[in-house]
Amino acid sequence: MCLIAFAWQxxxxxxxxxxxNRDEFHARPSAALARWNDSVVIGGRDLEAGGTWLGVTDAGRCCVVTNVRDPRDPQLGASRGLLATDYLAGAADATAHAQALQADAAGYRPFNLLTFDEAAAFYLGNRPVPKAQAVMAGVYGLSNADFNTPWPKTRALMGHVEHWLAAHGEGDDFAPLFAALADEHxxxxQQLPDTGVGLERERWLSSAFIRGELxxxxxxxVVALGHDGRxxxxxxxxxxxxxxxGETAMSFGEG
Structure with missing residues (x-):
């Protein structure tokens, strides 16, 4: 993933x-959202490295991963997508997983990771050093920088999530969220970050939805996980x- 906003509790x-939104080279092979036949994971699948960028399970877990935009970083280490599948299919809860991952985080390519279970949520990253932060109730954003770095598109999507929370009560009409994810503004x-990719590319990457040939x-x-486990x-x-x-919608959970 390259742009995320979420509301926790x-x-x-x-x-x-x-x-x-997941932004990626179009030539990189991937499979659509599905229940994996060899794992508890429900999600899309990166067919090159075997992991996922976002997944859920019937046990009420969710995990999502982004890279860290820094052209000076050599991008060495294990695949980021394996972090998500290891958590989703693992036995450790979010708290124990966060504690254990800090010891191994440096061995992965630059990443940001969000983990959720029935009781807790964590942000984890490994640039510039391994870190783990418990997530309290509220609305947050994440892109290809540290947690809650106020990039314009991250702030905008957080605002759309906050508006949805206020406007939709008990509802499940996700059309406004998909409209926000489709925004090409x-x-x-003067609001652009400087991540070392040049002004033209910063402009292109500043929209929520990125349109390109390659x-x-x-x-x-959109993921919505209920208090009842469904x-x-x-x-x-x-x-x-x-x-x-195409579009795929799936229900999950053990509520």
Whole structure:
């Protein structure tokens, strides 16, 4: 994933409400949202490295991973996507997992990781050093920088999530969230971060939805996990230049 906003323990029906976009090279092979036949994971699948960028389980877990945008970083180490599948299929709860991962986090490519279970949520990262932070109730955002770094598109998506929480009460109409994920508005130059990729690329990457021939938004996903243990995950997929390639919606949970 490259853009995420989520609400944790901030809604009367949904324990977790998460909306995010996965940006990736279109040539990188991946499978659509599905129940994996060799794992408890429900999610899309990276067919190159075998992991996932976002997944859930019937046991009420959710995990999502982003990279860290820094062209100076050599990107060495184990695949980030394996972090998500290891957590989702593992026995450790979110708290124990966070404590254990800090010892091994440096061995992975640059990552940000969000983990959720029935009782706790954590942000974990490994740049510039391994770190773990418990997430309290509220609305948060994450992109290709540290947790809650106020990039314009991250702040904007957080605002849309906050508006959805206020406007939809007990509802499950996710259309406004998908509309926010489809926003192609670019931030003014004075608000752009400087991550070392140059001004033109910073402009292009500043929108929630990135349209491109070789690289761009591959999937938009909404996850809603209820206090009763039941949930829904919806994925919309896109090809080169934003071409629509289908939608999958799945219910899950053991409520």
């Amino acid at each position: 901030a809604h009367p029906r949904w324990r977790l409400l998460l909306a995010g 670019r931030a003014p130059d 690289y761009g938004t591959r999937a938009s996903t 949930g829904v995950i919806v994925e919309r997929r896109f090809g080169p230049n934003g071409r629509e390639e």
